[in-house]
Amino acid sequence: MLSMTLVLAASFAGAAVAQEKAMDHAEMKSVETVPGETEADGVGVINSVDADKGTVNITHEPMPKLGWPTMTMDLPVTKKVDLGDIKAGEKVDFRIKLGRDKQYRVIEMKAAK
Known part of the structure; x- marks a missing residue:
C-alpha cells in the first residue's frame, strides 16, 4: 500500500511541475519586471489574434x-x-512598452527575420 501511495504522489508531483514550467499567463494583467525598465524587444510565435479586442496571444x-522567462500571454496592442x-503561427519580432x-x-510588431 505504501508503494502505491508513493507512486501516486510522484505522479501528481510530476504533473504539478509540468504545469508550473508551462507558465501560461494568458490572464495576467501585469507581470513582475526589472525595476526601471519600461520598454523591451521580444521574439515570439503568435497563437491567436483578436482584432476586435486589439490583443494577441503570443508565446515569447x-x-x-524585463526578467521574464518564456511565457504564453495575451498582450494588448496599440492602434498603430x-x-x-x-x-496565427507566425514568428514575430515585437516591442512592448509599459x-x-x-x-x-x-x-x-513585424514578421521575424
Whole structure:
C-alpha cells in the first residue's frame, strides 16, 4: 500500500511541475519586471489574434531586460500596430512598452527575420 501511495504522489508531483514550467499567463494583467525598465524587444510565435479586442496571444522567448522567462500571454496592442498582417503561427519580432496603467502593450510588431 505504501508503494502505491508513493507512486501516486510522484505522479501528481510530476504533473504539478509540468504545469508550473508551462507558465501560461494568458490572464495576467501585469507581470513582475526589472525595476526601471519600461520598454523591451521580444521574439515570439503568435497563437491567436483578436482584432476586435486589439490583443494577441503570443508565446515569447525569454525577455532578459524585463526578467521574464518564456511565457504564453495575451498582450494588448496599440492602434498603430496593424493586426491585419499578423497570422496565427507566425514568428514575430515585437516591442512592448509599459503604460501609465502599469500594463505592457505591443507598440511594434513585424514578421521575424
